[in-house]
Amino acid sequence: TTAVAAEERTSKRHTGGFVDEMRSVAMKLHTKDQAKDGEKETQGKSWRKWEPTIDGYLKFLVDSKHVYDTLDKILDKADFPEYAEFKSTGLERAGNLAKDLEWFKEQGHVIPEPLSPGIDYSIYIEELSKKDPHAFICHFYNTYFAHTAGGRMIGRKVAAKILNGRELEFYKWDGDLPQLLQNVREKLNRVAENWTREQKNHCLEETEKSFEFNGDILRLILA
Numbered sequence: 001t002t003a004v005a006a007e008e009r010t011s012k013r014h015t016g017g018f019v020d021e022m023r024s025v026a027m028k029l030h031t032k033d034q035a036k037d038g039e040k041e042t043q044g045k046s047w048r049k050w051e052p053t054i055d056g057y058l059k060f061l062v063d064s065k066h067v068y069d070t071l072d073k074i075l076d077k078a079d080f081p082e083y084a085e086f087k088s089t090g091l092e093r094a095g096n097l098a099k100d101l102e103w104f105k106e107q108g109h110v111i112p113e114p115l116s117p118g119i120d121y122s123i124y125i126e127e128l129s130k131k132d133p134h135a136f137i138c139h140f141y142n143t144y145f146a147h148t149a150g151g152r153m154i155g156r157k158v159a160a161k162i163l164n165g166r167e168l169e170f171y172k173w174d175g176d177l178p179q180l181l182q183n184v185r186e187k188l189n190r191v192a193e194n195w196t197r198e199q200k201n202h203c204l205e206e207t208e209k210s211f212e213f214n215g216d217i218l219r220l221i222l223a
């Protein structure tokens with residue numbers, strides 16, 4: 001559709017700022033079957049061949065909510081003044097995830113407790129946020145932006161396979177998503193303008209960690 005095409009264009013837009021570097025590092029860490037700019041070989045089964053189960057997907061949603069709750073809490077507390085910029089961007093996911101989990105409960109499913117992928121990642125970013133804002137902001141960027149890109153593709157596939165195509169609130173935003181993303185890119189660029197080259201590199205180097213943790217959470221879909 002036109003909306004999807006417009007959005008894809010926006011997601012690829014070059015901002016001329018630090019976000020372009022963050023995106024470029026992230027794209028290279030994808031496997032070739034995940035994204036066309038991916039450079040890594042596929043390990044294990046391609047995500048396209050995943051056979052999701054409701055139980056696994058619920059684990060993924062619960063752990064995702066745990067991480068988004070933690071991100072909200074960190075930004076609210078704002079140990080570093082730049083975190084305040086990233087509060088209430090409209091990308092927040094915890095409230096929508098709460099609605100989805102409520103719906104699953106009404107359908108008779110038991111909502112599991114968070115597991116180590118979500119718990120470990122939350123502990124990691126909470127600790128990091130207190131002492132290392134450049135590295136923390138890398139996790140903020142990757143977690144939120146990954147969900148709007150590959151996360152949505154996966155969500156659509158899972159919905160078609162096990163939810164009769166039902167679109168969860170997790171994949172809906174109030175307002176125009178491309179615009180919300182663009183606003184956050186501009187904020188990230190503004191904040192990073194004050195960083196030294198060393199601080200920027202330090203932020204970019206954290207991308208791999210974000211992929212590992214978020215990858216473990218994604219794989220819960222198969223648990």
Ligand code: HEM
Binds near residue numbers: 027142154
């Ligand atoms: C972008 C797929 C996992 C971070 C993308 C894009 C695709 C994709 C196709 C490009 C979207 C566009 O056209 O602009 C996937 C798939 C994944 C996956 C299929 C797993 C099966 C991850 C993980 C992370 C991540 C684990 C890191 C936490 C990003 C980021 C972008 C991106 C930061 C850039 C988004 C933007 O510029 O708006 N992904 N991805 N992805 N992905 Fe992933």
